[in-house]
Amino acid sequence: MxxxxxxxxxxxxxxxxxxxxxxxxxxxxxxxxxxxxxxxxxxxxxxxxxxxxxxxxxxxxxxxxxxxxxxxxxxxxxxxxxxxxxxxxxxxxQVLESVLVAARAGRDPALRERTGTAAQRDLATAHATLERLDIATLANRSLDELSGGQRQLVGIAQxxxxxxxxxxxxxxxxxxxxxxxxxxxxxxxxxxxxxxxxxxxxxxxxxxxxxxxxxxxxxxxxxxxxxxxxxxxVTPASLAQVFGVRARIEPCSRGLHQVLIDGIADRQGIASRHTR
Ligand SMILES: Nc1ncnc2c1ncn2[C@@H]1O[C@H](COP(=O)(O)OP(=O)(O)OP(=O)(O)O)[C@@H](O)[C@H]1O
Ligand SMILES: [Mg+2]
Missing domain, CATH: 3.40.50.300 (P-loop containing nucleotide triphosphate hydrolases)
Incomplete structure (x- = not known):
């Protein structure tokens, strides 16, 4: 595979x-x-x-x-x-500039085009990615003025x-x-x-x-x-073994599974304490 x-x-x-x-x-x-x-x-x-x-x-x-x-x-x-x-x-x-630099860095130098078309394509990709991550309004802001979360979103865009x-x-x-x-x-x-x-x-x-x-x-x-x-x-047994927590996994109303933590497991992975 x-x-x-x-x-x-x-x-x-x-x-x-x-x-x-x-x-x-x-x-x-x-x-x-x-x-x-x-x-x-x-x-x-x-x-x-x-x-x-x-x-x-x-x-x-x-x-x-x-x-x-x-x-x-x-x-x-x-x-x-x-x-x-x-x-x-x-x-x-600036945010947009940093994303453009990343877009260029991602291309194989041998294939790196210097044409106007390539630059336009990079710009369109950068804008679309910022849009997709809901940070288009930050395009002209400087990276060192962003909040921690905003900087993380720009990192993901890059x-x-x-x-x-x-x-x-x-x-x-x-x-x-x-x-x-x-x-x-x-x-x-x-x-x-x-x-x-x-x-x-x-x-x-x-x-x-x-x-x-x-x-x-x-x-x-x-x-x-x-x-x-x-x-x-991800099961109650694996969460007890790996994280040492006593967990339940329950379906929510949409059928997705959710982990709920009830307490700390003892070293054998068996519940020893209730924290609620
Ligand atoms: N540069 C380093 N030199 C020496 N030991 C290191 C170094 N980086 C990490 N370690 C040690 O290697 C182990 C694994 O660290 P790592 O950063 O991979 O953990 P992690 O699972 O990412 O943890 P966290 O959830 O806290 O980010 C830790 O015991 C850590 O102290
Ligand atoms: Mg880590």
Missing amino acids: NGLAIHDLSVRYGRRDVLRGLSAGPLPRGEITALLGPNGSGKSTLLRTLAGLAKPAAGSLTLDGAPLALTAASARSHSVVYLPQALPAGVRL ALVREPQVLLLDEPLSALDLNHQYQVMAVLRDVTRERGIATVVVLHDINAALRACDRAMLLHDGHIAHFGPSAEV
């Missing part, structure tokens, strides 16, 4: 193994995989490794069955786009205009209000399907993962504890 696959990947910082022998895949094109796990479980490390920004101690990656070398340059040539958890501050560009084949987003909803969280996940779903992108999104909102992501990968203790269709792998 086409998509991104992880083969026996290990990553260490100094002498400490953070990820040990991870294998999964494929993470199919046209689908969103939610990367879930506790603080410090290695989600950002895995995403940075997929982006070629952290060097693994062992293992390999493939995209559509072909090796994807684990270097930033190689990842770029395969159009792997990564949005970090913390966005850079102090950038003086990632989308690069037209990736693999899209890696680290907590893209962390600064967004309810309305924008919903809109961003809807746009990601549409774009992922339309363009056949293999999208991986780190989330702490399990309900967003259940609602908008096709698959979920749960990291725990340096391993992939669960990987599969979201509704199958």
